[in-house]
Amino acid sequence: MRLQVEAISAGYGRVRVLHEISIAVDNQRVGLFGPNGHGKTTLLRTISGLIRPTAGRVIFDGKDITGRSPQSIVGEGLVHVPQGSTLLPRMTVLEALTLGAYSRRAWPRRRATMEQVFSLFPRLAERRAQRCNTLSGGERQMAAIGAGLMGCPKLLMLDEPTLGLAPKLRAELAQAIHAIAATGVGLLVIDQDIDMLLGLCDRLYLIEQGRVALDVVDRSSIQHQDVLKRYFGSAA
Amino acid sequence: MLMQGSRIETTGSPPLLEVASVGKSFGALVAVADVSFALRERDILGIAGPNGAGKTTLFNLITGTPFFPDSGRVTFRGTRIDRMAPHRIFRLGLARTFQKEASFANLTVEQNVSLGATYGAGLSGRARERAVDAALERLDLSAMRRQPASSLTVYGTKRLMLASAIVVGPKLLMLDEPASGLTASEVADLQSLILGFRDDGMAILLIEHILPLLFGISERVMVMDFGRKLIEGPPSEVARDQRVIDAYLGGQSEAAHALAG
Numbered sequence A: 001m002r003l004q005v006e007a008i009s010a011g012y013g014r015v016r017v018l019h020e021i022s023i024a025v026d027n028q029r030v031g032l033f034g035p036n037g038h039g040k041t042t043l044l045r046t047i048s049g050l051i052r053p054t055a056g057r058v059i060f061d062g063k064d065i066t067g068r069s070p071q072s073i074v075g076e077g078l079v080h081v082p083q084g085s086t087l088l089p090r091m092t093v094l095e096a097l098t099l100g101a102y103s104r105r106a107w108p109r110r111r112a113t114m115e116q117v118f119s120l121f122p123r124l125a126e127r128r129a130q131r132c133n134t135l136s137g138g139e140r141q142m143a144a145i146g147a148g149l150m151g152c153p154k155l156l157m158l159d160e161p162t163l164g165l166a167p168k169l170r171a172e173l174a175q176a177i178h179a180i181a182a183t184g185v186g187l188l189v190i191d192q193d194i195d196m197l198l199g200l201c202d203r204l205y206l207i208e209q210g211r212v213a214l215d216v217v218d219r220s221s222i223q224h225q226d227v228l229k230r231y232f233g234s235a236a
Numbered sequence B: 001m002l003m004q005g006s007r008i009e010t011t012g013s014p015p016l017l018e019v020a021s022v023g024k025s026f027g028a029l030v031a032v033a034d035v036s037f038a039l040r041e042r043d044i045l046g047i048a049g050p051n052g053a054g055k056t057t058l059f060n061l062i063t064g065t066p067f068f069p070d071s072g073r074v075t076f077r078g079t080r081i082d083r084m085a086p087h088r089i090f091r092l093g094l095a096r097t098f099q100k101e102a103s104f105a106n107l108t109v110e111q112n113v114s115l116g117a118t119y120g121a122g123l124s125g126r127a128r129e130r131a132v133d134a135a136l137e138r139l140d141l142s143a144m145r146r147q148p149a150s151s152l153t154v155y156g157t158k159r160l161m162l163a164s165a166i167v168v169g170p171k172l173l174m175l176d177e178p179a180s181g182l183t184a185s186e187v188a189d190l191q192s193l194i195l196g197f198r199d200d201g202m203a204i205l206l207i208e209h210i211l212p213l214l215f216g217i218s219e220r221v222m223v224m225d226f227g228r229k230l231i232e233g234p235p236s237e238v239a240r241d242q243r244v245i246d247a248y249l250g251g252q253s254e255a256a257h258a259l260a261g
Helices: A040-047 A068-076 A094-099 A109-121 A122-126 A137-149 A167-182 A194-200 A222-232 B055-063 B086-091 B109-121 B125-138 B154-166 B184-199 B211-217 B235-240 B242-260
Strands: A003-012 A014-027 A028-032 A055-059 A078-081 A155-159 A186-190 A204-210 A210-217 B017-026 B029-039 B045-049 B071-076 B094-096 B172-176 B203-206 B220-225 B226-233
Touching: A003 A040, A014 A028, A014 A040, A014 A210, A028 A040, A040 A078, A040 A155, A040 A186, A068 A078, A078 A137, A094 A109, A094 A137, A109 A122, A109 A137, A109 A167, A109 B029, A122 A137, A137 A155, A137 A167, A167 A186, A167 A194, A167 B242, A186 A194, B017 B055, B017 B203, B029 B055, B029 B071, B045 B055, B045 B211, B055 B094, B055 B172, B055 B203, B055 B211, B086 B094, B094 B154, B109 B125, B109 B154, B125 B154, B125 B220, B154 B172, B154 B184, B184 B203, B184 B211, B203 B211, B211 B220, B211 B235, B211 B242, B220 B235, B220 B242, B226 B242, B235 B242
Parallel strands: A028 A186, A028 A204, A078 A155, A155 A186, B045 B203, B045 B220, B094 B172, B172 B203
Antiparallel strands: A003 A014, A003 A055, A204 A210, B017 B029, B017 B071, B220 B226
């Protein structure tokens, strides 16, 4: 098992957001979905060490990483690309990507990794000398994911990668994420684009009120059809 | 070269909003070029196009925030507004929301809406209270009125932006990607809210990438690419246009056809 989240509780101040939540990510692509404000992002932030849980454990590659610093967790190969544009605006694309390789694991391989990122996102190669604040929304999203890949992740966590993207670009990005997964990188993805999640993931967790409300493993099951009806209306 | 300005018809009542050949450049970058369209009362016009096509810049040119057009005219309710201060445009009856959820995080939900009523409509006293109550009720925010705005979810914050916009009773509501980041059921809820605003007499300009909303409620859709107007027409026609498929819809063109009917 690559990532195991065991009965994690976490929140902000006195507000508890996650209630003894458990999820598992093996060599697979896992999607998190559900209403906004129910803890999906908080779960990713807790896994990546940005929030310290009040109870429970996070096990990654057999190691207990609970309470460790974000940089040491990135060093293990667990990389989190947060929602929205978090790139430093005045940095060039090249600088932003290079910064993504700043862990001990990733640094020696940075040139080869960057070639891979450029072949995945040719647009970034064209824009490499451009400052991040001059990129379009789609290019910024590619740069953020590219910077995540520069950390040589074993598991990549993406928080709403298709947010605000035009349909065509959304489809292109979904393809790129498929290609990333095909190289053996595990994926844990939050998105509201259900068609994308269905096309990408082998396993879906419905997160409601800080808990796993449903764990959908078999996509052809009746349970799966039921989920589609309940949460996505007529989708798929 | 299309004479896009000539497409504005002059039959019947004059349009609520008339945008005539507006343009804006930033240095060598042409953000918006020669865009014209007209909107009548209770119209819903969807605006689509690739990221970076100039949609939000077009909104900025219409509202004079944070810049005016280099060229062209914008007329709202018979008054030229293309050099008018944003607060005066607002008081003429034009309100907008922004792509990024924005609110005064440390103020309560009620105080946020009250600010809109005070500065947007010049209301005070009982009239302001009534307007704020009605807007909160309309957006299902009454129960949260004393909470800080920062405690709202994504959709809550979006509803707060809408409440702050409609509290002034606008004739035109401009929405910039209201559905981004929302779940399917929230999008459905938003859709009925927007249709309700239209039924109350507002015209709607809607920038949106979420196709069920864009094609679900727009009477016409305008697609922009590289700062220019590519096409404007009924959703069914736009969804079938090869240029729109190439530039914007890509692999999602079939979904768009189904939604556009």
